[in-house]
Amino acid sequence: MSDSTALFQAIQAADVATVTDLIEARPDLLTAQSPSGLSPLLFAAYDRQPQMAALLIELGAPVSPFEAAACGSEHHLRPALDADPALLHAFSPDGFTLLGLCAFFGYLELARNLLERGAAVDVPSRPPMSVTPLGSAAAGNHTALCALLLDAGADPNARQQGGFTPLLSAAQNGNLELLDLLTARAADPAAQTDDGRSALDLAREGSHSLLIDRLTAR
Missing domain, CATH: 1.25.40.20 (Ankyrin repeat-containing domain)
Known part of the structure; x- marks a missing residue:
C-alpha cells in the first residue's frame, strides 16, 4: 500500500x-x-x-478558499476574499461556488457573510449535478441555512440532477419543518423527479410518517 x-x-x-x-x-x-x-x-x-x-x-x-469554505474556516476564507472579491463568483475544481460549498456543508454564518459580500444566491454547480446552494442545503437537511437563502431570494423550485427540487429533498429526508418552510415560500408541492416520483412517494419510501400525513392531508 x-x-x-x-x-x-x-x-x-x-x-x-x-x-x-x-x-x-x-x-x-x-x-x-x-x-x-x-x-x-x-x-x-x-x-x-x-x-x-x-x-x-x-x-x-x-487551505485554498474552496477548502476553507468546505471546512467552515472563516479565518482562512476572509483574507482570501478581501484580496480577491472575484472568488465569490469562481468555481471549485469539482464545480461548486463558495456559497454552494458552505450550503452543502451547512455553515450558516459563513454563508451569511458570503451573501453580504455579494455572492449570487442561485448559481448552480457545474453539470452534471447542477445544484443551487438552496438545493445543496436542502439535501443536507440544513433548515436554517435554507431559510437564509430563501430570504436572500433563492428559487424554491430550482431543479438539479435527477429533477430534484428542494421540496423533494426535504420529503426524501423526512424534514417536515423544511417542507413547511418551502411550501410557505411557494415551492411546488406537485413537483416530481425525472423518474416520476412525487414528494409523497419519497416520503413513503423513507417511511416518514409525519410527512406522509401532512402530504396526504393536502
Whole structure:
C-alpha cells in the first residue's frame, strides 16, 4: 500500500495517530490526491470528518478558499476574499461556488457573510449535478441555512440532477419543518423527479410518517 493510500484510509478511519505519523514523515502527502482527485483536506470534509480536517490544517495543510469554505474556516476564507472579491463568483475544481460549498456543508454564518459580500444566491454547480446552494442545503437537511437563502431570494423550485427540487429533498429526508418552510415560500408541492416520483412517494419510501400525513392531508 502506498503512503498516499494509507493516508486517505487513515483519514476515513479517523485514525489521528496514523495520519500524524504519515504527515510528519512525509509532509508532501498534504498535497496528495485521492482517486477522485480530492486533497486530503477536501477528502476529510466530504467524508464528514471535521476533526480530521482540523488536524490536517494543524499539520500544515495548504487551505485554498474552496477548502476553507468546505471546512467552515472563516479565518482562512476572509483574507482570501478581501484580496480577491472575484472568488465569490469562481468555481471549485469539482464545480461548486463558495456559497454552494458552505450550503452543502451547512455553515450558516459563513454563508451569511458570503451573501453580504455579494455572492449570487442561485448559481448552480457545474453539470452534471447542477445544484443551487438552496438545493445543496436542502439535501443536507440544513433548515436554517435554507431559510437564509430563501430570504436572500433563492428559487424554491430550482431543479438539479435527477429533477430534484428542494421540496423533494426535504420529503426524501423526512424534514417536515423544511417542507413547511418551502411550501410557505411557494415551492411546488406537485413537483416530481425525472423518474416520476412525487414528494409523497419519497416520503413513503423513507417511511416518514409525519410527512406522509401532512402530504396526504393536502
